[in-house]
Amino acid sequence: xxxxxxxxxxxxxxxxxxxxxxxxxxxxxxxxxxxxxxxxxxxxxxxxxxxxxxxxxxxxxxxxxxxxxxxxxxxxxxxxxxxxxxxxxxxxxxxxxxxxxxxxxxxxxxxxxxxxxxxxxxxxxxxxxxxxxxxxxxxxxxxxxxxxxxxxx
Numbered sequence: 761x762x763x764x765x766x767x768x769x770x771x772x773x774x775x776x777x778x779x780x781x782x783x784x785x786x787x788x789x790x791x792x793x794x795x796x797x798x799x800x801x802x803x804x805x806x807x808x809x810x811x812x813x814x815x816x817x818x819x820x821x822x823x824x825x826x827x828x829x830x831x832x833x834x835x836x837x838x839x840x841x842x843x844x845x846x847x848x849x850x851x852x853x854x855x856x857x858x859x860x861x862x863x864x865x866x867x868x869x870x871x872x873x874x875x876x877x878x879x880x881x882x883x884x885x886x887x888x889x890x891x892x893x894x895x896x897x898x899x900x901x902x903x904x905x906x907x908x909x910x911x912x913x
Contacts, residue, residue, distance in 0.1 A: 762904055763788045763835065763858040764897060765826065767872065770796035770864045776807025777894040778861070783815035785901060786912050790858065791819045792826045796865075827875055830858050839876035840900055841867060842890050848880040853904035861897050 764787050769775040775795070782789045791799065799819065805812060820826035830837060838851070839860045860876065862868040873879070882896050890896070905911045 761786070761788055762853075762855065762901065762908070762910060763790055764901060765790035765792060765830075765837075765858050765860040766795075767792045767823070767860055767862050767868050768794060768796065772797045773807040774864060774892065774894045776805065776809075776812070778897050779815050779817065780807070780809060780811040781894070781898055781901065783811040785905060786910075787901060787905075788816045788818070790826060790829075791817060792823055793819060793821055796863075823872060836877045837875060838878045838880060839868065839873065840881065840896055841873070841879050842881055843867075843873070844879035844881040846878070846880050847883045848900045848903055849883075851878060851880045853907045855908050855910065857904065859897070859900055859904065861893050864893050 764778060764782050766775055766778060766789070769791065779789050820829060835856050835858045836854065837860055838853070838857050840848070841862060860868070880900070882891055882899055884891065
């Protein structure tokens, strides 16, 4: 099973949208705290709607706790970042990969970049900063599921 990890998410609506995506596609979700909002927040639940009950969510108290979990589980960490040079469509995803999305406001710190097994990006037109994090997650997860034949039946 693929995993989608959210690194200290800032915006409850984006986090809720990504968790809804996980529920619909059968992807486990990892939330790396601290989040920029209470995870039980009304806006978070509104964006996730009633889908949050259908997604396996694991909350990790810190980056170190998350990284220890994924290393112990033998999972490859694939970081989605605007700083990457490899387009996500050229990357070979594998079952069990953890796709990590950074904070909307700041991405991830250097320590997290260094820990990633791979760094990928969504190609865009020059001069534009980035896509919405939930949109990027959907594009990347779609490709990962296509490659691993992991879409729900």
